[in-house]
Amino acid sequence: DTDPNATFLVNGEINGVFNQFQMFARRIVWMDNRRGASAMWDPRFYAFWIQRIGKLSAIHTPAERLAFSCQAGTDFYTDHVAPGFSLDAPAVRPFVAFRDPGYFVIDTKRYCAGR
Secondary structure, rough: OOOEEEEEEEOOOOOOOOOOHHHHHHOOOOOOOOHHHHHHHHOOOHHHHHHHOOOOOOHOOHHHHHHHHHOOOOEEEEEOOOOOOOOOOOHHHHHEEEOOOOOOEEHHHHHHHHH
């Protein structure tokens, strides 16, 4: 269970499994491709959106996204389980808030505090 005001970094994959994360989880996402439509109602939002979506597009691995989550100041990071990224690594395991065979959630607020 997470704070309803917690911010999540999702993997940013366009039309991926996390595409509707914000709606189903009822949690805030740092950014995903679906937020771009907001610029139709407020054109000033486009610059903000394009900057954030560009940053997400530039990072490709869970390790890169976890490090970025610390820089962005998010509360949690969620993504697909991926080869080469071990949730059992001693530096990561204590901060895994949820995991199943397909995806995971890391408490980045706690993880990043120790970095």
